[in-house]
Amino acid sequence: DGGITQSPKYLFRKEGQNVTLSCEQNLNHDAMYWYRQDPGQGLRLIYYSQIVNDFQKGDIAEGYSVSREKKESFPLTVTSAQKNPTAFYLCASSTRSGTGYNEQFFGPGTRLTVL
């Protein structure tokens, strides 16, 4: 059963704590992405990775960090430096090509709330 999973579904964090959101895919996709979505808003790109051991900053990378040690996994750490971390976080993956024709597959999301 192929797909992309995120855990946990809900996460509560105290101010000043770092938290790590999990994203795993078994679609054999090269590229993976992290987005943030605020209520009533579109998606904003945090980080993306085109290949293992490589990743690039997106539009709102400050206060976040990622790693890509395995093709299947792309965890996101929300650090204490992120001033307003309460949001819905979405992970996605896609095949990599030079044609620009590839859809992104999304996980179910993690809702992070800072207490």
Added chain:
Amino acid sequence: SQQGEEDPQALSIQEGENATMNCSYKTSINNLQWYRQNSGRGLVHLILIRSNEREKHSGRLRVTLDTSKKSSSLLITASRAADTASYFCATDARGSNFGNEKLTFGTGTRLTIIP
């Protein structure tokens, strides 16, 4: 960075009617994609239209693209209650090395189908 803007922000129609939503963007693109998001869930890819295409169909969906006006429209015919969701357009910039490496999402149209 380019930003897709959907119009209208919200749309309510009776079941069975057609729903049309529009997307405008700012820079040249390789392709434009439409996604659906049910409340609190991840996004689901609906359809992709290439920059050299003008119209595309998929089931009850019809997408048009006008690159001279930098705009696209999504038409859902014979709407159903299950079509209730938010709809987002997403574009990737022409000239990207790997095409789909970065998608820019619009702010979405919230569609409500009234039974």
